[in-house]
Amino acid sequence: GLKKKEVHVLCLGLDNSGKTTIINKLKPSNAQTQDIVPTIGFSIEKFKTSSLSFTVFDMSGQGKYRDLWEHYYKEGQAIIFVIDSSDKLRMVVAKEELDTLLNHPDIKHRRLPILFFANKMDLRDAVSSVKVSQLLSLENIKDKPWHICASDALKGEGLQEGVDWLQDQIT
Template identity: 40%
Template sequence: MGVAFSSLWSSLFGSKELKICILGLDNAGKTTLMYKMTLGSVVSTAPTVGSNTEQFEYKNLKFMLWDVGGQTSLRTSWTSYLAATDAVIFVLDSNDRERVNLAREELHRIAQDEQVTRAPILVWANKQDIKAAMTPAEISESLALTAFRERTWQIFGCSALTGKGLTEGLDWLAHTLGAKG
């Protein structure tokens, strides 16, 4: 009875809050992206130590965004944030060619975590506003995204500074999570 009432309540008055973990190497632009999504503007940021959280509504879905620091010393703690995660956003600095292999290792480590085996992965190839940036196709190949055969994933180019590409990624995420719910 309680479950049926809860389900009816959710269908009439809104859905549950969806937990989204925003991960990626340091200096990828995770925090800037999160605040561009939630506030609509670019804010001054410092390297994230621990995490930042923000609530955000998009296309009738309620998101609880967890922006987790990407420094080497913090990456081992990522798994503790993945419990009950509905989706993962992995942000990559498209201009950081030297660390794309490290980004691939970290992304694949996350994808193999049992806590997120059913969570879709949105890869945002950030900093597309820089002329020398790798294209999303180059990044997809470098990250070996086609290895995620059993997963729902998508990659989009974006710029946290201009906002370009954010809507496309959010639309995909909302559609994917809405279809699951």
């Protein structure tokens, strides 16, 4: 049959933002796991869309593992960056990590599409995706296509819109 184009995606963001939950929800239901635990190091996951076959490097967001991220930057053809929209205290840490990422030599001059998920929209304390994009100064990203989606990874809401955008950027 027709072989789908393969794309390597880096899934980044602070610990507890919901990266693994999002990637799990993008798999077919029979491949989803029920118990999601904090990622140790990273995990390689796969899911397909109508025209693409994604290989995801689901990185741990814990401080002690964040130094691992940069070793995979060269491999990545797109980035999914996840934010816990309810974690106002650590929004500044998320911004620091994003800025470090954007200034990295393996990322800086490449036109990599970046999909942001303003996740945990179901929580009472969550700020809007517009607010998240302001807090992270996303309007300053001029040399890469980017898009932000509000999401609730527990219900799977907002994920398809994001992945459709990503697919359009790549195909």
